[in-house]
Amino acid sequence: MTTELFTTLEAAERLSITDRRVRQLCKEGRLGVKIGRNWLIRAAEIAAYTARPVGNPNFSRIAST
DSSP: OOOOEEOHHHHHHHHTSOHHHHHHHHHTTSSOEEETTEEEEEHHHHHHHHTSOOSOTTHHHHHTO
C-alpha cells in the first residue's frame, strides 16, 4: 500500500493556506508527522482537513443576541 505524502509547501498549496499555518497545524498535532526536521502530510489528512466545517458554529446564535 502506497501513501502519498506532501511537504508543508505542497500541502499549503493544496489547502490554500500559508506554509506557516500548515506547520502550526502540524505542531498542534492536527496534521502530519515529523520525520527528522521535516513535516510530511498524508493525502488523507489533507482531504479530512478540507472536509471540516468552516467558521464559528455558534455564529448565528451570537449574531442574534
